[in-house]
Amino acid sequence: MATARKIKFRTREKDGGVEVVAQISPHPMEPGTRVDPKTKQKIPAHFIREITLEHNGKIVATMLSSGAVSADPLLRFRLKNAKKGDKVKLSWSDNKGESGSGETTVDF
């Protein structure tokens, strides 16, 4: 059964813009270099590679990531010219072909 990975959002006014806090969880962000101490086998890589942030349908940031980002990645971006009611969408895909997305509305 596939793991349900969710995205939690929070938006708030900060430093002249709107800060978008998003957490994709759970995701192991396994780098592929760790060795399981019990089995002595390498734990296969499983990490998010691309995350896109959209503001009102326009891609405003793209994060290219490795397994060196911490598990259950928590990200903060800041939008320019954002107002309450604006649509924010976060999409992600990982090295195993899994993907997901979530949307929120700017509110503070």
Add this chain to the structure above:
Amino acid sequence: MTYSPRRTFLKGTVALSVAGLAATAGVLRAPTVLAAEYPTNAFVAKKIDDALKALYGSSQVANSDAIKVKAPPVAENGAVVPITVDTTLANVESIAILVDNNPMPLVTAVNISGADSYFSTFIKMAKTSDVHIVVKAGGKLYGAKATIKVTAGGCGG
């Protein structure tokens, strides 16, 4: 030829690994909105200069006071080290985070296409290290760094 359960298990494991490698190389990738390829060479580079050349085409970085790095001087858990970058440089195209003493220094690169030049996340650090922030702005590279002491390494060691 008879198939033992062990032989089948090993075959299955090898098949999965090959698929994993192929996926990483971009052969079996999930559809993505990105036009550009995932810069694998930059992420597997063992030296910061090589990672920057693979990512941005250059490793010439000018120090800049316009890049603010917020990071703890001491990280108790190298698996979750908070890093925040904020820059007032104009025409920011990308922000990269690289850790000197990680086996593969490039952690992430955020390409900016409308958002503010600000980014924060948690990263893994193998041990005490300089963390370099490189910002591509107006076609040039600018940098700042923070030294973070790690008391418990974050790469599973």
